[in-house]
Amino acid sequence: MLKKWTNRKADSENTLLEERNKLDPDNIPGHVAIIMDGNGRWAKKRGLPRVAGHREGMNVIKKIVKQSNRLGVGVLTLYAFSTENWKRPKPEVDFLMRLPERFLKSELPKLIEENVQVRITGSKEALPDHTREAVNKAIDDTRHNDGMVLNFALNYGSRHEMVEAVKNLYSKVEDGEMSIDEVNEEAISSSLMTGGLADPDLLIRTSGEIRLSNFMLWQLAYAEFWFTDVLWPDFSENHFEEAIAVYQKRTRRYGGV
Numbered sequence: 001m002l003k004k005w006t007n008r009k010a011d012s013e014n015t016l017l018e019e020r021n022k023l024d025p026d027n028i029p030g031h032v033a034i035i036m037d038g039n040g041r042w043a044k045k046r047g048l049p050r051v052a053g054h055r056e057g058m059n060v061i062k063k064i065v066k067q068s069n070r071l072g073v074g075v076l077t078l079y080a081f082s083t084e085n086w087k088r089p090k091p092e093v094d095f096l097m098r099l100p101e102r103f104l105k106s107e108l109p110k111l112i113e114e115n116v117q118v119r120i121t122g123s124k125e126a127l128p129d130h131t132r133e134a135v136n137k138a139i140d141d142t143r144h145n146d147g148m149v150l151n152f153a154l155n156y157g158s159r160h161e162m163v164e165a166v167k168n169l170y171s172k173v174e175d176g177e178m179s180i181d182e183v184n185e186e187a188i189s190s191s192l193m194t195g196g197l198a199d200p201d202l203l204i205r206t207s208g209e210i211r212l213s214n215f216m217l218w219q220l221a222y223a224e225f226w227f228t229d230v231l232w233p234d235f236s237e238n239h240f241e242e243a244i245a246v247y248q249k250r251t252r253r254y255g256g257v
Contacts, residue, residue: 023241027248029201031075032068035215038207038231051095056233058099062107065150067237069114075149075197077121079215083157097127100154101134108138115147121193122156151197158217165191194219202247206232222254
């Protein structure tokens with residue numbers, strides 16, 4: 001009896017949540033960026049090693065990628081590994097460097113079938129050979145796909161990205177390829193690692209932290225932010241739709257009145 005009541009209660013709550021999150025298909029954010037935070041805390045709460053949280057977090061990625069594509073999101077950027085994450089214990093870093101390989105090995109056929117294009121934003125040179133080979137294969141195998149872009153921010157740091165963009169523009173000015181007057185916002189955007197992608201419309205961060213953590217500092221200038229206390233391994237399709245529902249209720253003024 002208790003089990004039946006619990007199931008009915010859960011079904012009722014899900015129905016209410018789905019109704020509250022009813023989305024306008026004509027106002028889906030074109031680019032959603034997610035800081036996937038809380039894997040370690042999720043594992044610690046359960047007395048598990050941190051890598052267990054990362055493993056569970058990878059399963060959530062699969063669900064959110066599928067949901068994003070179904071809803072019509074144009075670009076999904078996932079903050080998978082920052083330039084600062086190298087400071088973590090070596091066994092954890094080694095495990096994290098295996099996750100892209102494992103994810104792409106199991107999911108690449110589905111991504112190809114669903115017309116998803118894989119991109120990487122970050123410095124690939126510092127990645128282990130096995131990680132770099134896996135992401136390069138995914139990029140190459142999906143390069144002709146013209147559906148949703150699945151963009152992994154891997155070994156990525158926004159300040160480093162901007163420094164490299166400045167160096168690139170300085171070199172072009174010095175070599176006479178462009179004048180100093182041509183260095184404008186568009187030129188800087190094009191010189192970033194995300195060149196060719198529209199800026200994010202919506203940023204989601206899980207686990208209750210309210211900061212950007214060196215993530216897309218230039219690109220997020222006019223994005224809508226949505227923070228949740230939910231840890232990434234507990235993040236669901238309903239939470240994702242809730243974030244988009246909140247986004248759809250906001251008025252984006254871009255600095256105007």
